[in-house]
Amino acid sequence: MNKKKKGYDSPLLGIVFTAPTIILMIVLLFGPMVYQGIMSFYDYNLTGLKMEFTGADGYIKLFRDPGTIQIFKNAVVWTFFVTSLQFLVGLWAALTVNRKFFAHSFFKALIIVPWIIPGTVAAMIWRLFYNAQLGFLNAALQRINVLERYVDWLGEPQLAMGASILVAVWKGFGFSALMYMAGLQSIPQELYEAGAVDGVNVFQKFFYITLPGMADIIKTTLLLTGIWTFNYFEIIYVLTGGGPLNKTHIPVTYIYEMAFKNANMGASSRLAVISMVLVGIVAVIYLKLTNKER
């Protein structure tokens, strides 16, 4: 057999080995995306038995609905603040624990604990933590005399989004911290030594050596956390369910509610399509911009 001579470039083997993966992806990821694209021009019910063609009307109606505009405004606030705060807190955490000190590996493990906790559990912990009467947050703030009365952090329309963002930052910054810890370790120590010889201060060290040295890992981490944040379902669902007054509803929770609670499948499909297109466009622009800088 001449198989041996050809070594590793057997196309048949490649196709056979990757077939299960490709089939799975097509049937359960990309097929459904196409399905949503087509079904977004219809109004239909969950079983798909009743279908009514709506064409572009459905989209027009959706864009005219102030509710939809609110959801996407929320999405921008949610994604922007969670992602950038995860970046800042993650970087801060990585810089803080990235040195040798007493029990440093214990502390390193401790700061990624929230990231390992299941999302539902994290959300439930914070529901208790924010609880108007039983929550430690109110109790602590009152004890140091910052608050005079109990605050229902998740119940006040003005506070709920901020409170939810804090939970998502707490839950997710550990991933960024892990990435940046690895990034810090990949910067050659000689650069800092050379910097020390030249007498650079802490800030110069950070902006001229540390940040550029981690540029690539920061770019990728920001993209990943940004997309994950936009797509993050259970924090909002468990914390507030989208309330109060839809102030914390984001596209993913709204898509779910439309489809499985309100049986408004068409609107759900349209929202799904808009979300996917939006994420796609932002991701492409982001990649273009960050690659140009090099």
Place this chain on the structure above:
Amino acid sequence: MSKKRIGKICWLLSLFILLFFVCFPLVQMFSVSFKDTTQQFALPVTFLPKRWTLENFRQAVSYEAFRTYFKNSLIVAVITTFLTIIISLMGAYGFTRTHFPGRKVFLMLVLFSQMICLAAISVPVYRIISGLDLTDTYTGLIISYLAYTVPVAIWLLKGFIQGIPVELEESARVDGASKFQAFYRVVLPLLRPGIGAAGAYVFFLSWQEFLFSLIIMTDKSKRTLPTGIMDYVGQYETSWGSMMASSILLALPVFVIFAAVQKQLVAGLTDGAVKG
């Protein structure tokens, strides 16, 4: 000298604030789970239990539904992990070690699938699963998980496979080993850390998955833990003690697994993130 001191104080302060942010909500979880019912609802709130009790844990463990959820979660997560590893090992090997038409496109799709919004495709996935008559079954839920765990695992494993020199396999082949034997005897043992990392990550993902479990497992006896613990949320009152005790038990398995493979997992994740 004094400058160094200021630096040290700043650093200690920074570490303290960070740990406070991480731990304060966790303290409440632990505190409540060790309080008896009267203490849980006693005002003003005390940060630590006055009398420590294991009652909540006892209740959680003896709660029939909780045991069912735990069993369901375990079955789904273990089988998902096992199947994912097999499929993604083949996939990752195929993508890195062979060339076939369309390889690059499909590899792009693997990376791209990281970014797909699962909520956005939840309806069609639900319809596929219900079309196959697989709602409320482990099989249905596992199938819905595979579509996103396999690409993640490939993404992680790819870097590990690339780290193994092709020459090792080639020399085994020269010694008369078949392609499969070369893979099984040479590559697989070297991949063990990578498989450990990918397996842990997939277990971690499927153990805490919420949305598909919510949609596909509508029957109460088939629910997994993340959706199941919502049982404790009552219409008027939430039994926080039992809920937090159950939450701790729910989080425990992933902690154990993470502790075991932390190093390899971090290597795999950062490797994947840097190389894209």
